[in-house]
Amino acid sequence: MTESQLLQEQSRRALGTAPPTPLAAVNTTISRTPALDASVSSPADTRMPRSLAALYLKPLRREAEYGVPSCDLQLRSYTLRNLEFYCDFALRAAYYLGLPAYGPVPLPRMIERWTVPRSSFIFKKSQENFERITLRRLIQIRDGHPDTVQVWLAFLQKHAYYGVGMKANVWEFSKLGVGKAMDESVKEVEGLLQDKWAHLGEQKRPEDETVEKIQEFLDKERMTISHGR
Template sequence: MSRPNMIRPIRHALLRQLAQQPRNALAGFLSTRSQSTTVADNVKPGPPQLVNELPDPREENETRLPRAVQALYLQPLRREAEYGVPSCDLQLRSFSIPNLEFFCDFAIRAAYYLGLPAFGPVPLPKITERWTVPRSHFIFKKSQENFERITRRRLIQIRDGHPETVQIWLAFLQKHAHYGIGMKANIWEYGKLEIGKQMDGELKSMQEVIEQKMEHLGRDKTLGTVEKVKELLASERFRHTR
């Protein structure tokens, strides 16, 4: 780098100091420093624009970014929890850390803008699965190869969240789901006493929705066995045995 190029940033910084005096700076110190620079450059301290100085593009449009955009470059903001009663545990799982970290950040920011106090991300223990397979045919068992799959997990806890807001938050995350990330949420709701009766009343309307989800989960009982037993016992073959 040539000499003028090297000193340009320094000179620039000093000029800025001259243009707008910092309130907390010592007056004497500033004056001596500005004098020394001006003497070196042979320029009067009056005009801020130098002869062979190009205007800095950064200074020309000094409009700052909107606060919400600026916040993206900083740590995510968080709400304060007043009571600290947990209302939702969201577990995120992925095989790759960058994706996971990114989405955790996203989830926490979303919680902030929804007014939910979010805690985390808490790194949970990794799940390591390993497989060992022979590289070749059966007889070459001596030479094997190991494979592994490590699942990384993060926990984000919402405290003092209104159940509806929590649902909105979860729906938002599901809508903007990132690739390669699995989500699992435990939600706690607090209701009045005798909630059982109310839930029994809602059961019929909820049955259809629940069945759709439950179809994909493992069940240890075969559906329709009871009806089949009744049918068999009523059938011609069994009737004469009783």
């Protein structure tokens, strides 16, 4: 330090305006909240149930052993969103019933157009066009038991979605001699219906002569009308 700086420092100390000496450093500890228990997880880390997580994934499918078609289900709609949603629902229902399902296969669109007059009076010469597009999807069931296929179709019909139509072609395979089996079943049905047909026979004619009584009644009515009564 120079002489001038020393003199200034001595004068400050004499007048009591010197800066305070630095205090000794004090060790301070900051208290923090204890960490959360590792067993408690945040909602974002909670695992979803498998049944709920499966909604965000593609439908599960079962493999066919022989590949014999059992049912062709055709879905039709004018809205693509409803059609895709119900196809997904049908595939999931088939999986839980144990049916091997294939599809949905997009089918050609059905386009229909109509040309009609715009109005029935002065504007009847001007015409307007209307167009309707039908979207279609095909789902095929293979190696399915006929009873299980009927349960699947009944379940889809019970929980039908609005704006979606269904058309099903079902195949059933039977052993040889189906005609003989049908003839035997007809005979059994006839035997069950014999008791019921007995109650539907012609009734016996009553002892009273109803024809004569009806003729007598008509004659009385004619006499009453002719006399103005």
